[in-house]
Amino acid sequence: MSRPFVRFTAVLVLAVAASAQGRGGPTVDAPRPRLVVLCSIDQLADWVWQAARPHFGKDGGFARLLGNGAYFPQCAYEHACSETGPGHATIGTGAPAAGHGIVRNAWWSPADGRAVYCVEEPMAALPELKEGKDRGPGRLLLRTLGDGVKAHVPGAKVVSVSWKDRAAILMAGRSADIVCWFEATTGNLVTNTAWVDKTPGWIVDFNEKRAIDGFHGWVWDRFGPPDAYAGLVDDRPYEVPHQNGSNQRTLPQPVTGGKPEPGGAFYTQVYVSPVGNTMVRLAGEAAVRGNGLGSDDVPDLLCISFSSVDIVGHTFGPDSVEARDTLLRLDRELATFFAFLDREVGADRWAVFVTADHGVGPTPEWAKAHGVDAGRGLLQTQARAAAEKALTEQFGAPPEGKRWITHVGEFSLFFDQAVLESKQGALDAATMHRQASRIAAAAAAGTKGFAAAFATSDLLETDPLGDPLRIALRKALCPGRAGDVQLVVKPYWLDGVIPASHGTPHPYDREVVAFAMGPGVPAGVRFAAPITPGFGTVLFAEMLGIPKPPGAVDTLPAGLFRMR
Numbered sequence: 001m002s003r004p005f006v007r008f009t010a011v012l013v014l015a016v017a018a019s020a021q022g023r024g025g026p027t028v029d030a031p032r033p034r035l036v037v038l039c040s041i042d043q044l045a046d047w048v049w050q051a052a053r054p055h056f057g058k059d060g061g062f063a064r065l066l067g068n069g070a071y072f073p074q075c076a077y078e079h080a081c082s083e084t085g086p087g088h089a090t091i092g093t094g095a096p097a098a099g100h101g102i103v104r105n106a107w108w109s110p111a112d113g114r115a116v117y118c119v120e121e122p123m124a125a126l127p128e129l130k131e132g133k134d135r136g137p138g139r140l141l142l143r144t145l146g147d148g149v150k151a152h153v154p155g156a157k158v159v160s161v162s163w164k165d166r167a168a169i170l171m172a173g174r175s176a177d178i179v180c181w182f183e184a185t186t187g188n189l190v191t192n193t194a195w196v197d198k199t200p201g202w203i204v205d206f207n208e209k210r211a212i213d214g215f216h217g218w219v220w221d222r223f224g225p226p227d228a229y230a231g232l233v234d235d236r237p238y239e240v241p242h243q244n245g246s247n248q249r250t251l252p253q254p255v256t257g258g259k260p261e262p263g264g265a266f267y268t269q270v271y272v273s274p275v276g277n278t279m280v281r282l283a284g285e286a287a288v289r290g291n292g293l294g295s296d297d298v299p300d301l302l303c304i305s306f307s308s309v310d311i312v313g314h315t316f317g318p319d320s321v322e323a324r325d326t327l328l329r330l331d332r333e334l335a336t337f338f339a340f341l342d343r344e345v346g347a348d349r350w351a352v353f354v355t356a357d358h359g360v361g362p363t364p365e366w367a368k369a370h371g372v373d374a375g376r377g378l379l380q381t382q383a384r385a386a387a388e389k390a391l392t393e394q395f396g397a398p399p400e401g402k403r404w405i406t407h408v409g410e411f412s413l414f415f416d417q418a419v420l421e422s423k424q425g426a427l428d429a430a431t432m433h434r435q436a437s438r439i440a441a442a443a444a445a446g447t448k449g450f451a452a453a454f455a456t457s458d459l460l461e462t463d464p465l466g467d468p469l470r471i472a473l474r475k476a477l478c479p480g481r482a483g484d485v486q487l488v489v490k491p492y493w494l495d496g497v498i499p500a501s502h503g504t505p506h507p508y509d510r511e512v513v514a515f516a517m518g519p520g521v522p523a524g525v526r527f528a529a530p531i532t533p534g535f536g537t538v539l540f541a542e543m544l545g546i547p548k549p550p551g552a553v554d555t556l557p558a559g560l561f562r563m564r
């Protein structure tokens with residue numbers, strides 16, 4: 001698993017022209033697909049996929065994607081904010097975070113006096129699905145591929161399914177026919193009045209059948225042969241125990257939530273196990289059938305995001321037995337889902353683009369054991385304390401009960417603007433803000449685990465002069481949302497006690513998998529051209545003969561696709 005150390009910023013400096021290599025040869029003329037599928041696998045870094053690649057099944061989903069489709073080894077996010085909300089919004093709009101506005105999973109809102117979640121929006125619940133309330137795409141600033149499909153293809157349907165609300169919502173957007181996700185309190189597939197005024201019958205059926213409850217007591221054991229886990233250590237002290245009361249960090253484990261009956265604890269453990277992906281696949285199949293997706297010549301769009309790869313990676317580490325096993329099982333789920341689409345839609349009548357919302361770093365302990373400078377700690381808390389101290393030294397203590405920094409999260413510091421105003425003295429507000437930002441950044445950058453910190457105003461107003469780091473940070477900024485200081489953690493350093501995470505501008509967090517397969521896409525081809533995970537929006541716009549989304553940054557490499 002030396003992969004994460006190999007391609008440092010390679011995608012940023014490569015200016016390779018599209019070069020198709022492989023046995024596929026020239027593209028074929030193809031009919032317009034009846035169904036296009038945007039598929040995200042949450043947290044599937046390219047390095048994680050490469051490490052597991054020898055162990056995927058010969059008849060698995062990845063083998064089919066590689067054999068029948070195109071593989072893009074140079075797919076990376078432009079933005080530094082390698083998080084779930086920003087990534088799914090890019091997959092749906094084709095734009096980096098600075099364009100679509102979902103710059104973090106949550107950000108400080110001075111107007112609300114609190115942090116706001118990227119898909120929170122006042123929205124009435126449906127009577128049967130009360131837990132689906134107050135979610136919507138209202139903070140998304142760009143139109144999605146789904147919006148374009150609805151606007152330009154009369155009769156087309158757009159449907160989105162995920163375990164996570166933000167994944168389903170941000171991939172599809174406002175004008176989708178239905179967007180649905182799971183809620184762990186009830187294990188229900190839910191939606192709300194942002195999309196429908198009545199719960200669709202297929203969702204009622206899906207929830208009444210309680211397929212999820214059928215997994216209560218299912219024992220999660222290793223799925224692959226022993227060599228598929230070679231070199232992986234199952235029991236590591238920094239892993240989080242399985243949430244079934246066993247207090248163990250090893251497989252096998254029953255999935256019960258530690259309770260005799262299904263309930264919130266069980267549904268939460270389902271999410272932190274491969275069963276979460278199975279449930280998303282089942283919901284995807286129900287959505288295809290329930291909405292008649294791909295059943296006629298009017299093309300439809302399905303967005304589907306498998307969330308459990310992410311939470312399993314966070315909980316046990318992407319270099320864990322559990323994460324490897326979840327990926328091997330996902331390979332099967334993809335094969336099953338593709339076979340289902342063959343039956344429902346027709347083997348040559350649907351297309352898929354598979355990518356990920358962000359990557360992940362290895363556990364710092366693993367990195368350290370491989371000779372890399374790595375570590376963990378309450379890094380952002382320490383950066384905040386250092387910034388508070390430096391600001392107080394420069395400008396005096398903030399008013400009683402107040403702090404200079406009102407919120408820290410996802411590598412941003414947000415000032416309490418009222419405190420800045422109260423301490424600005426003879427300075428004008430802009431000068432005070434600039435000085436405070438630079439002082440806070442300098443202090444934060446000097447704390448443990450940080451490589452750099454920048455005043456947001458400096459990033460926005462200064463030419464990045466080709467510096468890949470500052471370019472990536474700029475692409476993660478949106479006025480009013482991204483904070484006043486941007487923190488850059490050192491590679492392989494982790495904030496907090498969670499085994500592994502993402503959210504940095506480093507290659508392991510930004511370089512993700514990408515595959516395209518479908519009519520007109522040459523088989524078994526590797527495209528070396530750099531793309532972003534928003535590429536699917538451009539490919540599918542071309543396949544459907546509609547304009548690409550307004551913020552989409554990718555272009556189609558020559559030879560990838562030709563429509564009849």
Ligand SMILES: [Zn+2]
Pocket residue numbers: 043084310311314502
């Ligand atoms: Zn995550």
